[in-house]
Amino acid sequence: MNFRTILILGALSAFGPLAIDFYLPAFPAMALAFATDEQHVQLTLAAYFLGLSIGQLAYGPVADRFGRRIPLLTGVGLFTVASLACAYAPNLEWLIGARFVQALGGCAGMVISRAVVSDKCDAVGAAKVFSQLILVMGLAPILAPMLGGLLVNTTGWQSIFLALSGFSALAGLAVAFGLPESLPAHVPRQPLSGALRQYGRLLADPVFLGHAMTGGIAIAGMFAYIAGSPFVFIKLYGVPAEHFGWLFGINAAGLILVSQINARLLAKRGPAFLLARAVWIYLAAGLTLFAVSSLQTEKLWPLLIPLFVCIASLGCILPNASACAMSGQGARAGSASAMLGCLQFSVAAGAAALVGVLHDGSAMPMAMVISLCGVLVVSVAMLTQRLQNTRVLQKAQA
Numbered sequence: 001m002n003f004r005t006i007l008i009l010g011a012l013s014a015f016g017p018l019a020i021d022f023y024l025p026a027f028p029a030m031a032l033a034f035a036t037d038e039q040h041v042q043l044t045l046a047a048y049f050l051g052l053s054i055g056q057l058a059y060g061p062v063a064d065r066f067g068r069r070i071p072l073l074t075g076v077g078l079f080t081v082a083s084l085a086c087a088y089a090p091n092l093e094w095l096i097g098a099r100f101v102q103a104l105g106g107c108a109g110m111v112i113s114r115a116v117v118s119d120k121c122d123a124v125g126a127a128k129v130f131s132q133l134i135l136v137m138g139l140a141p142i143l144a145p146m147l148g149g150l151l152v153n154t155t156g157w158q159s160i161f162l163a164l165s166g167f168s169a170l171a172g173l174a175v176a177f178g179l180p181e182s183l184p185a186h187v188p189r190q191p192l193s194g195a196l197r198q199y200g201r202l203l204a205d206p207v208f209l210g211h212a213m214t215g216g217i218a219i220a221g222m223f224a225y226i227a228g229s230p231f232v233f234i235k236l237y238g239v240p241a242e243h244f245g246w247l248f249g250i251n252a253a254g255l256i257l258v259s260q261i262n263a264r265l266l267a268k269r270g271p272a273f274l275l276a277r278a279v280w281i282y283l284a285a286g287l288t289l290f291a292v293s294s295l296q297t298e299k300l301w302p303l304l305i306p307l308f309v310c311i312a313s314l315g316c317i318l319p320n321a322s323a324c325a326m327s328g329q330g331a332r333a334g335s336a337s338a339m340l341g342c343l344q345f346s347v348a349a350g351a352a353a354l355v356g357v358l359h360d361g362s363a364m365p366m367a368m369v370i371s372l373c374g375v376l377v378v379s380v381a382m383l384t385q386r387l388q389n390t391r392v393l394q395k396a397q398a
Helices: 003-013 016-019 024-033 038-066 069-085 093-122 123-137 139-154 159-180 192-203 204-235 242-264 271-294 301-325 330-357 364-397
Strands: none
Touching: 003 016, 003 069, 003 093, 003 123, 003 301, 016 024, 016 038, 016 093, 016 139, 016 159, 016 204, 016 271, 024 038, 024 139, 024 242, 024 271, 038 069, 038 093, 038 192, 038 204, 038 330, 069 093, 069 159, 093 159, 093 301, 093 330, 123 242, 123 271, 123 301, 139 159, 139 242, 159 242, 192 204, 192 330, 192 364, 204 301, 204 330, 204 364, 242 301, 271 301, 271 364, 301 330, 330 364
């Protein structure tokens, strides 16, 4: 896969994290603008997660029926318009609704970029490309909070959504002129009437479901961090909004670094092998974070170290879990990608909401949810590995 295609797919994959990370420093300003508190502003984040979960289920079958380009261009256009609606929201309820619609558009890039990779690569090749996509889309959580903090302090929170609208318009042009159709002409197009049956088969596949949930639970921990970090960093420890992005960017840099190490390790070890080891690092970091937060230290740095390790480990977990789940999906790659994303972001939405529900004025809710995700991700990954080994053995004996 050439660099131009990877760059375009990376930009499309970045719609999700960019639309989340960009406006995190604006939470206090938005709460002030709408005369509410930050816990209510967090509903805009939950609405976005919900839109990502629901929207992906629609794009998968459409992409398998009509190809990748048409639904992709439609989704990017919807994201552009919804971003403008967010910028000019007259109240919080309007903003919550616009964020939901924005997610419905943005998830097209997330679903279809995975399907394009599956169209062109085998399991190992897909894991390598997914690692490279993290390198491209990883710039979003590094640069977005810093730029978001700067925009909030200079031109107001509305300018963040205007910038998102401009970014998506440019991405749409890149797709229109630089991303050819990847679904091979000889592959049978899946009828829309069979979408529910396809999803039923995927949900009945314990190996696919296990890999999808391994990645989903890991992402849930990351979004618990995303939902809780504005309060923990800015309010609890007094980090200025314009400096919030530096802390956020350090963790994102760890994610990028590990993803590139993962791409190199794939030359010697398969994605399943690396995934089974990385989840234990995630668990250890999550439990350490919980232990440190329970001490309610007055210093921020003891929290930052396990947070860094936890987020960095996702650079190995996410590409390998996605590659294992998408392996061998063939003509139903769009539906498989949609179900993968739906499962992952449904769990993520629940984790983000749980952080808000448990809010007690400390870092404990965020740490508690992340550590719980660590326990679950190891449990699911180990069970899935046993199921996969059993399947391989049964095929060998047949």
